[in-house]
Amino acid sequence: NAGVTQTPKFRILKIGQSMTLQCTQDMNHNYMYWYRQDPGMGLKLIYYSVGAGITDKGEVPNGYNVSRSTTEDFPLRLELAAPSQTSVYFCASSDRDRDTDTQYFGPGTRLTVL
Amino acid sequence: SQKIEQNSEALNIQEGKTATLTCNYTNYSPAYLQWYRQDPGRGPVFLLLIRENEKEKRKERLKVTFDTTLKQSLFHITASQPADSATYLCALDEGGANNLFFGTGTRLTVIP
Numbered sequence: 001n002a003g004v005t006q007t008p009k010f011r012i013l014k015i016g017q018s019m020t021l022q023c024t025q026d027m028n029h030n031y032m033y034w035y036r037q038d039p040g041m042g043l044k045l046i047y048y049s050v051g052a053g054i055t056d057k058g059e060v061p062n063g064y065n066v067s068r069s070t071t072e073d074f075p076l077r078l079e080l081a082a083p084s085q086t087s088v089y090f091c092a093s094s095d096r097d098r099d100t101d102t103q104y105f106g107p108g109t110r111l112t113v114l
Numbered sequence: 115s116q117k118i119e120q121n122s123e124a125l126n127i128q129e130g131k132t133a134t135l136t137c138n139y140t141n142y143s144p145a146y147l148q149w150y151r152q153d154p155g156r157g158p159v160f161l162l163l164i165r166e167n168e169k170e171k172r173k174e175r176l177k178v179t180f181d182t183t184l185k186q187s188l189f190h191i192t193a194s195q196p197a198d199s200a201t202y203l204c205a206l207d208e209g210g211a212n213n214l215f216f217g218t219g220t221r222l223t224v225i226p
Contacts, residue, residue: 004157031212033213035216040123040218041218042118042216042217042218042219043158043203043216045213048212048213058213090157090158096212101148101213101214102148102160102163103158103205103214105157105158105159106157107155107156107157108155108156108157
């Protein structure tokens with residue numbers, strides 16, 4: 001059981017470039033989340049999904065897009081990268097609809113936009 | 115406005131002492147509250163959950179209290195060890211929402 005995996009671990013982008021952060025979970029969880037974590041700011045929710053084909057915005061969705069075509073995968077797309085998107089990105093999943101929302105996090109992707 | 119505040123950004127204590135971390139919230143009505151541990155360069159890891167109708171929860175050297183009147187949770191680590199050094203995050207769940215709301219965390223350092 002690998003849990004939640006994320007790729008890449010690190011990435012440097014130039015302003016205006018695009019990229020996709022990958023997230024996969026093997027726990028058959030319906031709920032998946034994308035957070036960004038900036039120093040001293042805590043975890044901010046970008047997007048979440050309650051199941052395949054269903055996504056919704058979180059607190060800070062601007063500049064990002066997501067899709068959820070399968071239960072396992074929840075990629076996060078950055079279009080036209082900006083320096084303000086420099087952050088650490090975490091993907092998480094949970095079994096919320098069966099029990100409480102204990103979230104399982106991936107190892108994170110550290111993104112720098114220059 | 116809604117706020118979740120965790121006592122200080124950093125807390126240093128001597129090995130063997132009890133560490134007490136605070137989570138205060140404003141304008142939330144959490145159905146339950148969770149505590150996570152985060153090590154540098156890693157994702158948060160779930161530690162404990164306490165429901166609104168529970169006063170206290172324990173797991174080995176960890177203890178969590180939840181006071182909905184004071185709008186506060188306390189997280190205790192007894193007989194602290196250097197291996198307990200990490201950032202600890204509290205997270206609120208209002209039940210009706212589809213996500214957790216996280217505090218900014220407290221960085222705990224246990225000094226040998």
